[in-house]
Amino acid sequence: MAQNKAVLSDEDFLRSHLSDYLDEGLSSANRQKFDEIANRLGMADIATDYGIRRGRLQIEAQRLYLNEKKMRAIHELVEDDAARANHEAAEIEEVGMSEMKGNAFRFIALAAFFAIIFGGIYYFFKPTPKPTFNALNSLIYEADVMNENSEGRLNFPTDKVEEVNNYFAKLPALGFEPKPLKALPAEWKVAGASLIDYDGAKITVTQFQNVTGNEKQYLFFYVGKLDQLPKGPIGNSNGLVYQSYGSSNLNIMAWEADKNVVGMLIGYRAPKDLAEFALKVIGP
Amino acid sequence: MAENAARKHDAGAAAFFVETLCQDADTLLRFAYALTLSDEWATDLVYKTYKSILPKLPELLKKDGTYIRQLLLRRIWEVHHEEAREGTASDNVLYPFLKLLDLETRAALFLCDVVGLSIDEALEITPMDHNDLRRHLAAGRKRLLDFRFE
Numbered sequence: 491m492a493q494n495k496a497v498l499s500d501e502d503f504l505r506s507h508l509s510d511y512l513d514e515g516l517s518s519a520n521r522q523k524f525d526e527i528a529n530r531l532g533m534a535d536i537a538t539d540y541g542i543r544r545g546r547l548q549i550e551a552q553r554l555y556l557n558e559k560k561m562r563a564i565h566e567l568v569e570d571d572a573a574r575a576n577h578e579a580a581e582i583e584e585v586g587m588s589e590m591k592g593n594a595f596r597f598i599a600l601a602a603f604f605a606i607i608f609g610g611i612y613y614f615f616k617p618t619p620k621p622t623f624n625a626l627n628s629l630i631y632e633a634d635v636m637n638e639n640s641e642g643r644l645n646f647p648t649d650k651v652e653e654v655n656n657y658f659a660k661l662p663a664l665g666f667e668p669k670p671l672k673a674l675p676a677e678w679k680v681a682g683a684s685l686i687d688y689d690g691a692k693i694t695v696t697q698f699q700n701v702t703g704n705e706k707q708y709l710f711f712y713v714g715k716l717d718q719l720p721k722g723p724i725g726n727s728n729g730l731v732y733q734s735y736g737s738s739n740l741n742i743m744a745w746e747a748d749k750n751v752v753g754m755l756i757g758y759r760a761p762k763d764l765a766e767f768a769l770k771v772i773g774p
Numbered sequence: 775m776a777e778n779a780a781r782k783h784d785a786g787a788a789a790f791f792v793e794t795l796c797q798d799a800d801t802l803l804r805f806a807y808a809l810t811l812s813d814e815w816a817t818d819l820v821y822k823t824y825k826s827i828l829p830k831l832p833e834l835l836k837k838d839g840t841y842i843r844q845l846l847l848r849r850i851w852e853v854h855h856e857e858a859r860e861g862t863a864s865d866n867v868l869y870p871f872l873k874l875l876d877l878e879t880r881a882a883l884f885l886c887d888v889v890g891l892s893i894d895e896a897l898e899i900t901p902m903d904h905n906d907l908r909r910h911l912a913a914g915r916k917r918l919l920d921f922r923f924e
Contacts, residue, residue, distance in 0.1 A: 498912075503912075505912035536919070540919060543918045543919055546923055550868055551888045553867075554807055554868075556817065556820070560817055560821075563821060565792050567791070568788040568831075
């Protein structure tokens, strides 16, 4: 018994190290052990599936929050009505402090000087922007959910390529220019577009639907680099170099669509077919 | 009661409580729900947890956010065990997912996969053997992988 307690079973090892595996926090020995167990038990997709399910759990958990009345009850442990009124008044007063006005001119001049200096330095030496979200797992999850039911998740319902291009072109503070869509292959049509916001990280998504059935594909663009994704098999479709991945039911191909912009296409077809679609719709 | 409590803390400590400690209130509520399986009791547990740390308020003023969050999570675990109770029905979509799991499994899963703690941080909250925590976490994730939310 003591020995059993001291050693994790293979399945327990696998499942209890899933988040470390996804976050690339495992030592090389444990990562090797994880891969070996996953392959031996026929659970090669478990990390991707877990990433999706964990995302869903977190979304459901976030629906739990304290409303204003309950929050106020907690605040009243230390603040009565008068104290809270004073507190709020002090915050308002602090924001409007007139002292700031007196120093504003000097501050602005000084700030402008440093902004030019440091802005120039930053421009030339800025680090590659890194997505603030787990792109692969999050976007597989988004595609999976939209595939089940996209109602309410696509802000811009349209079936016209031109309207999708105009919609993305007019979005404020996107931080990048998503590559415009060209004419689609005859068997595909546009079925809506949207903007996703993950804590400030902006992602554009376009939904495509096969005209002969209900099959859908999802095209995402976001700020980032391809090498920030986990390493996957590399393919080349007439000059479009991409990495591919697979979840339990979807295939994914991702490529560097522009400088610091990653494109990701998710659907049921093989990565090679997805790459050909991307090449036709977006170009190399 | 509120007036009496308010008189015991100066404006700085009260502002710290409201602006810093209460930042973690929703995180505590989610963990509390995993422990109690009841919206009402989870809210009550969060309230009691904050109330229980009022005597420590002066010393917490010097602590960083990570320390404070760990303290609050540990207190919520302790307060729950002072009067442990579990709901038997709830409209919350998490209820059918969680109801088949034991308390330690729910706690391990929420601390690691919802709050985002490491194994070592989770062990500071729940007094378990390292491998026991991993077993509970594995059991919770097995349920997570098998379950389909409505």
